[in-house]
Amino acid sequence: MTRAWEKLILTDFPHHTTENIRFCDTDAVGHVNNVSFGAYLETGRVGLIYDHKIRVNFEENGLQLVLAQLNQGFVNELNWPGNVDIATGISRIGNSSITMLQALFKDGTCACTAEAVLVLMDLKTRKSTPLPEAVIPMLDQLRVDLEI
Amino acid sequence: MTASWEGITLDDFPCQTHDLIRYSDLDPVGHVNNTAYANYFEAGRLDFLYDGGKVKEHATNGFFVLVQFNINFRKEMSFPGRVDVGTGVQRVGRTSIGVISAIYNEGICRAISDSILVYMGKDSRKSEPLPQEALDHLETLKVTFQPKG
Numbered sequence: 001m002t003r004a005w006e007k008l009i010l011t012d013f014p015h016h017t018t019e020n021i022r023f024c025d026t027d028a029v030g031h032v033n034n035v036s037f038g039a040y041l042e043t044g045r046v047g048l049i050y051d052h053k054i055r056v057n058f059e060e061n062g063l064q065l066v067l068a069q070l071n072q073g074f075v076n077e078l079n080w081p082g083n084v085d086i087a088t089g090i091s092r093i094g095n096s097s098i099t100m101l102q103a104l105f106k107d108g109t110c111a112c113t114a115e116a117v118l119v120l121m122d123l124k125t126r127k128s129t130p131l132p133e134a135v136i137p138m139l140d141q142l143r144v145d146l147e148i
Numbered sequence: 149m150t151a152s153w154e155g156i157t158l159d160d161f162p163c164q165t166h167d168l169i170r171y172s173d174l175d176p177v178g179h180v181n182n183t184a185y186a187n188y189f190e191a192g193r194l195d196f197l198y199d200g201g202k203v204k205e206h207a208t209n210g211f212f213v214l215v216q217f218n219i220n221f222r223k224e225m226s227f228p229g230r231v232d233v234g235t236g237v238q239r240v241g242r243t244s245i246g247v248i249s250a251i252y253n254e255g256i257c258r259a260i261s262d263s264i265l266v267y268m269g270k271d272s273r274k275s276e277p278l279p280q281e282a283l284d285h286l287e288t289l290k291v292t293f294q295p296k297g
């Protein structure tokens with residue numbers, strides 16, 4: 001289903017995590033710098049993988065998800081102090097890659113939406129490799145049924 | 149953003165910036181982390197706005213704020229090393245500009261980015277039309293190639 005970013009809420013997504021906005025995340029314009037948004041989004045992606053058994057499978061098989069594409073839409077400023085809520089879900093499961101849909105919220109207001117394409121890399125060859133069959137059902141449980 | 153990018157080099161960008169890969173830019177995968185790429189791209193954009201491109205000299209009543217930032221990660225980078233960032237204008241709008249950038253390391257293109265910067269009034273904190281002299285200056289910073297995708 002298609003949803004405008006103004007209508008997004010945290011519970012639209014299967015995985016949630018929170019980060020404290022640090023003073024050093026801000027820049028000379030007085031708001032949180034774009035690079036910090038990137039770090040919050042990464043916390044969400046890494047959290048989704050690490051909080052589930054997916055990580056165990058990847059570690060046992062010498063596999064690592066790496067970021068291939070990141071599209072960020074900055075829809076509102078974030079300001080210090082406070083917390084940022086990071087919402088993440090999987091929107092596509094491919095052969096050797098997955099796509100995650102993400103959003104950042106502060107006090108319920110959406111500040112950023114993002115789409116991330118992650119490719120599974122074999123740590124020995126540093127090349128892409130198909131997703132192990134065992135992780136597909138785990139990834140399926142973390143789906144987000146949204147288009148922003 | 150694949151085939152049409154072949155053959156495009158740092159020299160094709162009107163603004164060129166150099167940065168150092170820091171040890172703290174690395175992550176446990178042993179390569180430069182994605183957020184460091186965002187830092188290098190930002191260094192390129194700021195050089196384009198200030199010293200190198202001097203865009204800010206023609207647009208003194210506001211800030212350029214990033215509203216859209218897309219990165220295509222093409223190759224890994226490792227420590228130690230240096231990065232070269234090419235930055236140029238792809239599109240000049242009434243209140244915003246489309247910027248295209250690429251990161252090179254050892255002469256190889258490592259990432260490509262397109263972004264949209266909106267001109268925000270210092271007092272209004274809302275988008276405002278770019279001054280005519282800024283529009284004229286931005287035309288001189290356009291890239292001549294047209295990557296697809």
